[in-house]
Amino acid sequence: MRRTHPLISAAALLTMGFLYLPLLSVAVFSVNATRYGLVWRGFTLDWYIQLVHNEFILEAAWNTLVLAVASTLVATVFGTVLAIGLDRFPWSKRTNTFLDIVLHVPVVIPDIILAAALVVAFGLLRALSSVFEPGLFNMIIGHITFQIAFVALVVRSRLVSIGREIEEAARDLFASTPYILRRITLPLLLPGIVAGAMLAFTLSLDDFVISFFTAGPESVTLPLFIFAAVRRGVTPQIHALSTLVVLITVILIIGMERFTRK
Amino acid sequence: MNAQVGKGLTVRGIDKRFGLFRALADVTLQVHEGEFFTLLGPSGCGKTTLLRIIAGLELPDAGQVVLGGQDITSLPANKRQVNTVFQSYALFPHLNIFENVAFGLRSRKFTQEEIQSRVNRRLEMLGLEEMDRRYPHQLSGGQKQRVALARALVNEPDVLLLDEPMSALDARLRAQVQEELRRLQRKLGQTFILVTHDQAEALVVSDRIAVMNQGRIIQFGTPKDVYERPENQFVAEFLGAANLLHGRGVDKGIETAIGFFHLGQTPPWDQGTVAIRPERIRIASQSPARNGVRARVRETIYRGPNLDLWLEPGPLRVRTPSQRDYESGEEIWLELPPEGLVILDE
Amino acid sequence: MNRLLVWYGELTTPRQLVHRGLYFLGAGMLWLMIFLVLPGLVLIVVSFATRGAYGQLEWSFTVENYKRLIGFTLFGWTSDYILIVWRSVWVAFVTTAISVFLSYPLSFFICARPERSRYLWLTLVIIPFWTNMVIRTYAWFLILAPELPFAKLASFFKLIPPDTPLYPNAFAVYLGMVSMFLPFVTLPLYASVERLDWTLVEAAQDLYASRVRVFTQAILPQTLPGLSVGVILTFVPAMGMFVVPDLLGGAKYMLVGNLIQQQFGASRDWPFGAAISMGLMILTMISLQLYRRRSKEIEFV
Numbered sequence: 058m059r060r061t062h063p064l065i066s067a068a069a070l071l072t073m074g075f076l077y078l079p080l081l082s083v084a085v086f087s088v089n090a091t092r093y094g095l096v097w098r099g100f101t102l103d104w105y106i107q108l109v110h111n112e113f114i115l116e117a118a119w120n121t122l123v124l125a126v127a128s129t130l131v132a133t134v135f136g137t138v139l140a141i142g143l144d145r146f147p148w149s150k151r152t153n154t155f156l157d158i159v160l161h162v163p164v165v166i167p168d169i170i171l172a173a174a175l176v177v178a179f180g181l182l183r184a185l186s187s188v189f190e191p192g193l194f195n196m197i198i199g200h201i202t203f204q205i206a207f208v209a210l211v212v213r214s215r216l217v218s219i220g221r222e223i224e225e226a227a228r229d230l231f232a233s234t235p236y237i238l239r240r241i242t243l244p245l246l247l248p249g250i251v252a253g254a255m256l257a258f259t260l261s262l263d264d265f266v267i268s269f270f271t272a273g274p275e276s277v278t279l280p281l282f283i284f285a286a287v288r289r290g291v292t293p294q295i296h297a298l299s300t301l302v303v304l305i306t307v308i309l310i311i312g313m314e315r316f317t318r319k
Numbered sequence: 320m321n322a323q324v325g326k327g328l329t330v331r332g333i334d335k336r337f338g339l340f341r342a343l344a345d346v347t348l349q350v351h352e353g354e355f356f357t358l359l360g361p362s363g364c365g366k367t368t369l370l371r372i373i374a375g376l377e378l379p380d381a382g383q384v385v386l387g388g389q390d391i392t393s394l395p396a397n398k399r400q401v402n403t404v405f406q407s408y409a410l411f412p413h414l415n416i417f418e419n420v421a422f423g424l425r426s427r428k429f430t431q432e433e434i435q436s437r438v439n440r441r442l443e444m445l446g447l448e449e450m451d452r453r454y455p456h457q458l459s460g461g462q463k464q465r466v467a468l469a470r471a472l473v474n475e476p477d478v479l480l481l482d483e484p485m486s487a488l489d490a491r492l493r494a495q496v497q498e499e500l501r502r503l504q505r506k507l508g509q510t511f512i513l514v515t516h517d518q519a520e521a522l523v524v525s526d527r528i529a530v531m532n533q534g535r536i537i538q539f540g541t542p543k544d545v546y547e548r549p550e551n552q553f554v555a556e557f558l559g560a561a562n563l564l565h566g567r568g569v570d571k572g573i574e575t576a577i578g579f580f581h582l583g584q585t586p587p588w589d590q591g592t593v594a595i596r597p598e599r600i601r602i603a604s605q606s607p608a609r610n611g612v613r614a615r616v617r618e619t620i621y622r623g624p625n626l627d628l629w630l631e632p633g634p635l636r637v638r639t640p641s642q643r644d645y646e647s648g649e650e651i652w653l654e655l656p657p658e659g660l661v662i663l664d665e
Numbered sequence: 666m667n668r669l670l671v672w673y674g675e676l677t678t679p680r681q682l683v684h685r686g687l688y689f690l691g692a693g694m695l696w697l698m699i700f701l702v703l704p705g706l707v708l709i710v711v712s713f714a715t716r717g718a719y720g721q722l723e724w725s726f727t728v729e730n731y732k733r734l735i736g737f738t739l740f741g742w743t744s745d746y747i748l749i750v751w752r753s754v755w756v757a758f759v760t761t762a763i764s765v766f767l768s769y770p771l772s773f774f775i776c777a778r779p780e781r782s783r784y785l786w787l788t789l790v791i792i793p794f795w796t797n798m799v800i801r802t803y804a805w806f807l808i809l810a811p812e813l814p815f816a817k818l819a820s821f822f823k824l825i826p827p828d829t830p831l832y833p834n835a836f837a838v839y840l841g842m843v844s845m846f847l848p849f850v851t852l853p854l855y856a857s858v859e860r861l862d863w864t865l866v867e868a869a870q871d872l873y874a875s876r877v878r879v880f881t882q883a884i885l886p887q888t889l890p891g892l893s894v895g896v897i898l899t900f901v902p903a904m905g906m907f908v909v910p911d912l913l914g915g916a917k918y919m920l921v922g923n924l925i926q927q928q929f930g931a932s933r934d935w936p937f938g939a940a941i942s943m944g945l946m947i948l949t950m951i952s953l954q955l956y957r958r959r960s961k962e963i964e965f966v
Contacts, residue, residue, distance in 0.1 A: 061773055061774055061777040064770075065770040065773055065774055066770075066774055068767070068770035068771075068774075069770045069771045069773070069774030069775070070774075072767045072768075072770065072771045072847070073771070073789065073790075075767075075843075075844060075847075076789075076790070076793050076844060076847060076848070077789075077793070078808060079801065079804030079805050079807065079808055079844065080793065080796065080800075080801065080804055082804065082807040082808060083800065083804045083807060086807060095807065095810050095812045095813065096812070135692050135693040135696055136693060138689050138692060138693060139689070139690060139692070139693030139694065141689050142686055142687075142688075142689025142690035142691075142693070142694075143690070145673065145686075145689075146672075146682055146683070146685070146686030146689070146690075147672065147679070147682065148686070156690070156694070159694070159697055159698075159701070159702065160697075162701060162705075163701060165897075165901060165949070165953060166901070166905075166946065166949055167901060167902050167904060167905025167906075167922070167945060167949060168902070168905065169905040169907055169922050169925055169926070169942070169945070170708075170905065170942050170945060170946055170949075171701070171704075173708060173925055173929060173938055173939065173942040174701075174704035174705050174707065174708040174942070175700070175704055176929050176935075177704060177707050177708050177711050177935060177939060178700070178703065178704035178707050178708075180722075180935070181707065198700055199700075201696065201700075202696070202697065202700040202701050205693055205696060205697060206697070209693065221673055222405055222407055222409040223409050223411065224673045224674055225376050225396070225405075225409070225673060225674035226403070226405055226409035226410075226411075226674075227411070227422070227426075227674070228375075228376070228395075228396045228397050228673070228674025228675060229374055229375075229376070229396050229397070229401075229402055229403045229471075229674065230397075230402065230422045230423035230426060230470070230471075230474065231397045231398075231423050231426045231427050231474070232397055232422070232426040233397060233426070234675060236426055240422075240426075241411060244413050245411075245412070245413055259795050262797065263795055263796070263797050263798070265797065265798055265799050265908055266907065266908070269926075270926075270929060279797075280797050280799045280800075283797075283799050283800060283803070284799045284908070284912075287799070287803040287806070287912065288912070291803060291806055291807075295803075299797075299800040299803075299804070302796075302797055302800060303792075303796050303797075303800060306792065306795050306796050306797070307792055309795075310788065310791055310792055310795055311788070314784075314788060314791075375671065375674075375676065376671055376674050377671055378669055378670060378671050378676075393669055393676070394676075395675065395676035396671070396674050396675075396676065397674070
């Protein structure tokens with residue numbers, strides 16, 4: 058093992074502190090028994106208990122969950138099928154380049170551009186149907202759009218790592234196409250699909266910009282709620298809510314790590 | 320002629336191109352039932368492509384593959400009575416050893432009892448009976464290779480294809496596995512086709528060898544044939560070490576820069592090459608009656624049982640038992656016996 | 666094209682394969698076409714449209730929006746928008762530079778941890794990466810609050826009035842931006858540092874003692890692949906960031922992101938918003954192009 062210079066260690070630890078100090082202070086003040094100011098007045102869980110009785114927060118939590126689950130389900134199915142379509146067929150080089158670019162666009166462009174494009178598109182689609190009024194439906198569509206790309210990229214890299222020989226071996230051992238799909242490809246792909254789905258779910262929870270642009274008054278999610286509340290002035294309740302959201306994120310990340318490393 | 324082939328395999332006039340690269344050029348060969356046949360050649364010579372064509376994992380541009388009298392050229396891989404041991408073994412990582420071996424039987428819908436008994440028999444035969452609940456990543460390289468072998472053999476294929484199955488094993492294990500493979504094939508009496516670039520391996524295991532280069536088969540024959548009687552320079556040099564002597568063909572001999580050598584017969588060319596294996600050159604205490612060369616030792620290489628001498632003129636390489644030592648600069652007589660000298664094609 | 670072909674061991678024809686492939690591509694690609702490519706094209710079209718008196722779209726095409734973006738208004742030339750664009754690029758640049766500067770020690774530090782705790786440290790970097798940006802941004806409100814030493818110190822030096830928080834201002838924006846994007850550099854950089862060939866570093870240490878040269882000659886070239894991924898992952902989204910400047914920068918420190926948001930929000934000027942988005946898109950393409958050229962060079966080295 059390699060030793061690090063004390064200065065490097067110090068710089069690294071300070072950087073970690075810089076990353077965590079804000080989050081930790083949110084957690085600390087979420088259990089501080091004072092409504093105003095930053096003086097420590099003792100431990101309390103009041104703010105957490107109040108959350109449960111706050112109708113708006115419960116509704117926002119519900120919206121967040123509906124948004125994340127619905128978009129993740131659709132994006133996982135579409136993304137997985139798309140990944141198979143990309144990797145397992147002999148497309149010409151030019152087609153592949155084109156598909157690759159389309160797939161990478163949602164990953165590399167600033168999300169505000171996608172958000173702006175969706176606002177305009179939904180605005181025009183509204184002339185066709187009222188389902189495109191700002192709201193949960195639009196948000197789900199927006200989330201699916203960037204999630205598909207991420208799921209497809211994750212699943213495709215898994216497909217590439219499975220390689221060709223395993224399927225050839227199965228074919229050599231008398232298996233038909235549906236049998237190979239059922240017994241070989243899908244089981245081997247499953248960790249990739251789950252990792253892709255978890256990534257999509259995390260991305261949905263993490264998103265603010267797309268939601269902010271496409272949401273309607275009825276479809277406030279937790280990030281939107283926090284943003285609006287913060288602009289009015291932070292309260293310990295918001296700290297408690299944020300701490301919970303961070304905890305859920307941590308659990309998801311640990312779950313994702315467990316799954317992908319196995 | 321077909322009658323004699325039985326369940327043998329015939330490959331006729333196979334051509335295969337990858338873009339502009341001609342991987343196989345008019346390859347024809349015949350493998351008899353129960354034979355251990357080896358395709359030997361350097362990497363990129365087309366041997367693996369030929370194997371994949373036989374397996375049905377690649378289609379030839381022209382030519383036919385005939386198995387037991389039936390043309391299987393355009394039969395899908397999963398319909399051929401041919402199984403493959405892949406170079407990477409391609410074991411199914413999510414299935415345990417039992418299920419890996421059972422895969423071919425399950426896809427053909429054998430009954431549970433049938434599968435149980437057949438798989439267990441194979442696992443036992445290959446000494447894997449303790450491993451059946453393990454997963455591929457828990458096995459050593461040698462064990463994985465035996466699982467791959469069991470997985471293919473359990474289907475009792477008409478032809479078993481082996482694509483460089485030893486390349487992932489270390490040298491000592493490889494030597495042992497080669498002998499085991501040879502014995503196994505003898506015991507089963509099944510047709511094996513092995514692809515390898517390792518000439519020593521080919522000599523150990525095969526009944527017959529086809530030496531390939533640049534998409535063509537250059538020489539067929541028993542291990543002894545191809546080693547002792549190489550037909551051309553490529554085969555002579557690819558299979559072990561060879562001394563090559565260039566010269567002018569004369570009556571029952573060759574006139575070279577280091578002297579005249581008697582050959583058993585008259586070479587069919589004016590200018591050409593003869594080859595002699597280093598171990599076929601004899602060291603004589605005095606000037607031999609014929610085919611003698613006076614040479615000076617330039618370098619000695621100790622190889623355990625043998626000693627390799629590099630000699631001037633030539634340079635000639637001589638392999639001799641290592642009981643006696645030779646000094647650099649020492650002058651000795653060599654005899655190149657006519658039966659050791661092989662006339663090569665132009 | 667009805668000849669046979671073997672694909673992944675399956676005997677089939679090119680036509681059949683393409684047919685089936687299109688089925689697989691179909692749903693996902695159709696989705697991306699309708700909700701990604703098409704809206705993108707619409708955005709381009711709208712950027713040439715005109716805003717009606719009540720904020721509605723009018724389909725009379727002009728380049729007025731782009732002219733406005735580069736500063737031509739009814740009342741003559743103004744640098745307002747150009748300044749905001751330039752500021753965005755500058756903030757993105759500084760954010761990237763500081764993140765790189767902080768990421769090197771951090772990656773080396775994590776690499777030097779024993780195998781088991783290394784994953785823990787790495788997870789610790791990943792957690793903020795995936796934490797909601799609104800939460801991570803407003804969290805700075807607490808650190809920069811007037812009661813805490815940072816704000817007190819600043820007011821002691823008369824940088825801010827007493828009993829006011831250390832935000833909104835440019836300094837707070839940089840803090841927020843760096844803490845937002847630091848993991849984007851650290852994670853890819855760590856992947857490179859982990860694969861570092863230490864023999865080269867040691868050879869460099871033997872040959873010339875200067876630490877700076879060891880870094881530039883032995884470490885930097887080897888970590889360049891990870892570094893350039895990190896740089897592009899930070900620089901591009903940082904240019905379009907709007908949450909951080911919105912919460913920590915206030916009206917005085919607007920970036921392109923806020924400007925776009927304003928057009929789609931309060932101002933309800935979609936054509937101008939679309940034009941600014943296109944401007945941001947062009948900046949993104951330029952950065953990606955620079956990155957691609959660099960990464961090609963890296964491959965040749």
